[in-house]
Amino acid sequence: MSDLSRTGPVGRSLRGAVLAIVALLWVGPYLWMTITSLRTLDEIVQAPAYPLPQNPSLDAYREVMTQVPVGRYLVNTLVMALSIATLQILLALPAGYALAKLRFRGRGTAFLLVLACLLIPPQVTFVPVFTMLGPVGLVNTMGALVVPFAVSAFGTFLVRQALLSVPDEIIEAARLDGASELRIVYGILAPLVRPTLAAMFLFSFVYHYSDYFWPLVMTTDDENRTLPLAIALLREQGTGVRWHIVMAGNVILSAPVLAVFAIAQRQIVRAVAQR
Amino acid sequence: MRPRHPLHPYWMLAPTLLVIGLFFLYPLCVAAKDSFYRWDLLTEPEYAGFENYTRLARSGELVGVVGRTVTFGLVVVGASTALGLALAILLNRRGRVYAFFRSAIFSAYVVSWVAVALLWMWILDADAGVVSRAFRAVGIPTMNWLGDPRSALYAIAFVTVWKITGYAMVVYLAGLQAIPPTLFEAAALDGAGPMRRFIHVTWPSLRPTTAFVASTGLIMSFQAFDVVRVMTQGGPVRSTTLFVYAIYEEIFVNLRVGRASALVMVFFVILILLTVLNLWAFRAGRRMKEAT
Numbered sequence: 077m078s079d080l081s082r083t084g085p086v087g088r089s090l091r092g093a094v095l096a097i098v099a100l101l102w103v104g105p106y107l108w109m110t111i112t113s114l115r116t117l118d119e120i121v122q123a124p125a126y127p128l129p130q131n132p133s134l135d136a137y138r139e140v141m142t143q144v145p146v147g148r149y150l151v152n153t154l155v156m157a158l159s160i161a162t163l164q165i166l167l168a169l170p171a172g173y174a175l176a177k178l179r180f181r182g183r184g185t186a187f188l189l190v191l192a193c194l195l196i197p198p199q200v201t202f203v204p205v206f207t208m209l210g211p212v213g214l215v216n217t218m219g220a221l222v223v224p225f226a227v228s229a230f231g232t233f234l235v236r237q238a239l240l241s242v243p244d245e246i247i248e249a250a251r252l253d254g255a256s257e258l259r260i261v262y263g264i265l266a267p268l269v270r271p272t273l274a275a276m277f278l279f280s281f282v283y284h285y286s287d288y289f290w291p292l293v294m295t296t297d298d299e300n301r302t303l304p305l306a307i308a309l310l311r312e313q314g315t316g317v318r319w320h321i322v323m324a325g326n327v328i329l330s331a332p333v334l335a336v337f338a339i340a341q342r343q344i345v346r347a348v349a350q351r
Numbered sequence: 352m353r354p355r356h357p358l359h360p361y362w363m364l365a366p367t368l369l370v371i372g373l374f375f376l377y378p379l380c381v382a383a384k385d386s387f388y389r390w391d392l393l394t395e396p397e398y399a400g401f402e403n404y405t406r407l408a409r410s411g412e413l414v415g416v417v418g419r420t421v422t423f424g425l426v427v428v429g430a431s432t433a434l435g436l437a438l439a440i441l442l443n444r445r446g447r448v449y450a451f452f453r454s455a456i457f458s459a460y461v462v463s464w465v466a467v468a469l470l471w472m473w474i475l476d477a478d479a480g481v482v483s484r485a486f487r488a489v490g491i492p493t494m495n496w497l498g499d500p501r502s503a504l505y506a507i508a509f510v511t512v513w514k515i516t517g518y519a520m521v522v523y524l525a526g527l528q529a530i531p532p533t534l535f536e537a538a539a540l541d542g543a544g545p546m547r548r549f550i551h552v553t554w555p556s557l558r559p560t561t562a563f564v565a566s567t568g569l570i571m572s573f574q575a576f577d578v579v580r581v582m583t584q585g586g587p588v589r590s591t592t593l594f595v596y597a598i599y600e601e602i603f604v605n606l607r608v609g610r611a612s613a614l615v616m617v618f619f620v621i622l623i624l625l626t627v628l629n630l631w632a633f634r635a636g637r638r639m640k641e642a643t
Binding site: 323 | 352353354355357359360361362363364366367368370371374375376377378379381382385392437438441442448452454455456457458459460461462463464465466468469470471472473474476479481513518521522524525545574576577580581595598599602603608611612615618619622623626
């Protein structure tokens with residue numbers, strides 16, 4: 077531990093000041109969001125604002141629910157994020173197995189191709205993918221939201237790295253027992269690299285649940301819209317100051333992610349900090 | 352190991368390579384080709400040679416976009432790296448209070464960009480926002496942070512820093528915990544105070560971490576889009592039109608696929624350079640870890 081202040085009062089008061097600033101800057105906004113969402117329109121318009129709502133009400137939430145089919149968009153978002161996270165794992169396992177364990181012609185090239193994709197983020201591909209999918213009628217479909225992300229280059233890389241440290245003997249023994257290759261991949265190797273898969277799943281789910289860019293570009297009608305898009309639209313539709321409604325939408329949008337974060341914080345932090 | 356059947360590895364890789372080919376490599380080739388055409392999505396594409404590139408360069412559009420994105424990137428990287436390091440050092444302690452504050456800071460990185468952008472739009476609102484009200488209450492002149500071309504870019508940079516500082520902090524915490532405690536003990540025995548321990552032990556040991564955090568932050572800020580789309584739509588007077596937003600605007604507002612594709616190609620080259628920098632930092636970190 078880098079103990080910068082085994083020191084006396086100076087270190088302690090510095091630390092206290094930092095904690096106060098951190099609380100104001102990083103906890104304050106969440107509180108403000110929640111408080112605002114409990115206000116009524118009158119209180120928003122009135123200046124000076126009371127720090128706390130005078131008559132806390134859930135009207136803003138009711139208003140969000142009537143303006144936006146939250147249920148349907150939430151289902152869309154969850155279907156999209158869960159499909160992507162699941163597909164990424166299902167495809168990364170056999171690919172990682174081939175790249176880590178099997179000898180064959182073209183393995184180096186295949187691995188390089190996977191790595192090259194790390195250089196190509198969605199911000200580079202969205203223009204051509206949009207013009208590609210348009211003519212074949214795939215824009216505005218769940219497929220356009222999910223399939224382009226079915227492979228995670230980084231995830232495939234991580235699974236390959238994890239499988240490298242699995243001893244060959246395990247695979248040989250399974251083959252002798254007559255297990256099929258698919259059974260070896262999904263039944264025997266997958267449980268051995270579970271921490272990697274869990275981190276990958278969580279990271280992918282959280283990222284795609286919150287994603288705004290790709291759904292914005294690939295959908296133009298309500299059918300396949302996702303929750304972040306709908307919540308962002310709440311403000312654009314708004315006439316004048318209706319911030320209590322926007323903040324209520326914000327609470328609805330962030331609550332699931334914050335809940336996942338609270339439960340699986342350790343894994344998420346490890347997935348992010350692991351290098 | 353030898354595959355059971357010579358075709359097995361290819362079957363295992365087939366779905367991955369198919370998706371990669373269709374949605375990564377082929378689109379890149381399409382963008383390269385489209386960048387030489389004039390196309391409005393409605394009529395037939397028309398060959399235009401280097402026109403898209405020369406127009407971008409001559410009109411000053413490219414210089415403006417790159418300049419804004421670089422300014423934004425440097426502000427974001429400088430501030431989030433410095434803050435991330437400071438917070439990592441100060442919050443690297445046991446105890447529930449510290450754990451709570453670390454989580455609070457990092458949670459901003461996990462919450463969606465849309466939620467963060469909307470939240471700060473409300474906080475920074477010129478009339479009813481809590482910042483403006485507080486300033487007015489104490490008598491400090493306030494301004495329309497997001498609506499003024501002088502401040503808008505810095506306002507969205509601030510929001511970006513708020514969101515990604517947690518990432519920098521978490522990577523720094525891992526870096527701090529990897530420094531052998533004996534180094535600090537030795538320095539303390541030599542009579543080095545906290546400041547000197549930081550200069551002579553912490554900072555040099557964290558140099559590769561810093562390179563990694565900074566280059567990753569630079570890539571993240573070059574890819575910034577949501578914060579612009581939600582908070583400012585590139586305005587006022589294009590003062591917040593960052594790279595990805597400029598691409599988006601070319602295709603979805605101006606319907607100029609060729610121009611958008613040319614921007615994509617320039618963007619791709621910049622990203623490659625940044626990623627090379629990032630990989631170099633990553634490698635340096637590995638080498639340093641192995642050496643200790």
